[in-house]
Amino acid sequence: MSRVFNFSAGPATLPTAVLERAQAELLDWGGTGTSIMEMSHRGTHFTEVARKAEQDLRQLLTIPSDYAVLFLQGGATQQFSAVPLNLARREQKAAYVLSGSWGQKAVAEGARFAAVTVVASSEHTGFDRLPDLDLSKLHDAAYVHITSNETIAGVEYAAPPLIDDVPVVSDMSSSILSREIDVTSYGLIYAGAQKNIGPSGLTLVIVREDLLGRAQPETPAMLNYAVHAKAGSMSNTPATFAWYMAGLVFEWLLAQGGLAAVEAANQRKSDLLYAAIDASEFYSNPVREGARSRMNVPFTLATPTLDRAFLVGAEEAGLIALKGHRSVGGMRASLYNAMPIEGVEALVDYMRMFEDRYA
Numbered sequence: 001m002s003r004v005f006n007f008s009a010g011p012a013t014l015p016t017a018v019l020e021r022a023q024a025e026l027l028d029w030g031g032t033g034t035s036i037m038e039m040s041h042r043g044t045h046f047t048e049v050a051r052k053a054e055q056d057l058r059q060l061l062t063i064p065s066d067y068a069v070l071f072l073q074g075g076a077t078q079q080f081s082a083v084p085l086n087l088a089r090r091e092q093k094a095a096y097v098l099s100g101s102w103g104q105k106a107v108a109e110g111a112r113f114a115a116v117t118v119v120a121s122s123e124h125t126g127f128d129r130l131p132d133l134d135l136s137k138l139h140d141a142a143y144v145h146i147t148s149n150e151t152i153a154g155v156e157y158a159a160p161p162l163i164d165d166v167p168v169v170s171d172m173s174s175s176i177l178s179r180e181i182d183v184t185s186y187g188l189i190y191a192g193a194q195k196n197i198g199p200s201g202l203t204l205v206i207v208r209e210d211l212l213g214r215a216q217p218e219t220p221a222m223l224n225y226a227v228h229a230k231a232g233s234m235s236n237t238p239a240t241f242a243w244y245m246a247g248l249v250f251e252w253l254l255a256q257g258g259l260a261a262v263e264a265a266n267q268r269k270s271d272l273l274y275a276a277i278d279a280s281e282f283y284s285n286p287v288r289e290g291a292r293s294r295m296n297v298p299f300t301l302a303t304p305t306l307d308r309a310f311l312v313g314a315e316e317a318g319l320i321a322l323k324g325h326r327s328v329g330g331m332r333a334s335l336y337n338a339m340p341i342e343g344v345e346a347l348v349d350y351m352r353m354f355e356d357r358y359a
């Protein structure tokens with residue numbers, strides 16, 4: 001049985017080398033006679049795995065020592081409430097920039113805990129670009145929230161907007177570790193693991209320490225960053241297996257040459273696919289140049305009645321999970337770090353063949 005090229009938006013493909021290592025270690029981790037899943041999170045073995053994962057992540061992203069790194073649960077969706085609970089007072093303004101539907105979800109949930117204000121949006125153009133942000137609208141805001149990469153619309157910030165005096169919070173669920181970033185441009189970064197980090201069940205939060213300790217009084221302990229930071233993300237049982245897997249992915253990324261090398265590979269992969277789409281009359285992507293995502297590439301067929309045939313043929317060619325999100329239809333190819341260039345080449349070949357045959 002050979003592995004297919006899996007373009008799923010998440011849970012997403014993982015590096016084969018990481019899965020093989022996990023398989024080799026599954027029954028007997030490090031000569032202990034048990035799997036990593038079956039040991040105490042407070043024992044010396046797991047705490048070393050956890051510490052090494054954090055150290056490697058800090059190296060990959062050059063995370064300064066005044067930022068805490070938290071390995072939490074609850075998904076990115078839980079952060080939609082944790083962020084306002086921790087960073088804003090209940091009546092305080094919290095600014096949100098909308099470039100897609102994940103941002104809309106963050107707004108809907110955040111509005112329960114702070115005076116959420118949408119300060120910029122590209123909804124009126126169908127999320128085909130990054131909205132212009134008028135910095136004067138950030139006055140008095142506790143923070144400004146952006147979505148670095150909108151997984152459904154396929155819209156990505158190459159760099160965050162330049163904002164000095166208000167902490168920038170970014171949902172990086174679908175782009176973290178895909179390119180070099182300057183962590184000091186952000187007050188807080190969060191990401192669900194299942195796109196670019198590892199299996200689902202783990203949520204990463206990177207937060208500047210001066211933002212800790214201001215949570216609203218009724219904040220549940222399990223949503224309070226200061227509680228988690230103090231306990232080293234072990235105030236209760238963490239997602240140990242997902243944390244271990246994330247650590248293997250971090251080691252794999254370092255072995256690839258770190259994020260500069262990973263970013264260059266991601267650029268090559270997405271360039272190849274966008275070039276194929278743009279060269280064709282049959283396929284199209286609506287996102288404006290400069291805002292196109294390297295991670296999630298939505299595209300439509302000129303004849304939507306051929307969607308099913310496209311997907312069936314793709315699957316026969318070993319290219320799976322290309323169906324677009326139900327809210328937008330069409331296709332979507334997610335090109336996370338673990339997708340090899342060979343997968344994108346096979347997709348582009350298949351697209352050309354399909355167009356020649358049916359268009």
Ligand SMILES: *Cc1c(COP(=O)(O)O)cnc(C)c1O
Nearest residue numbers: 075076077102151171173174192
């Ligand atoms: C997938 C995704 C989410 C939701 O993540 P969960 O871990 O399922 O809660 C939120 N934001 C973005 C940008 C995503 O891609």
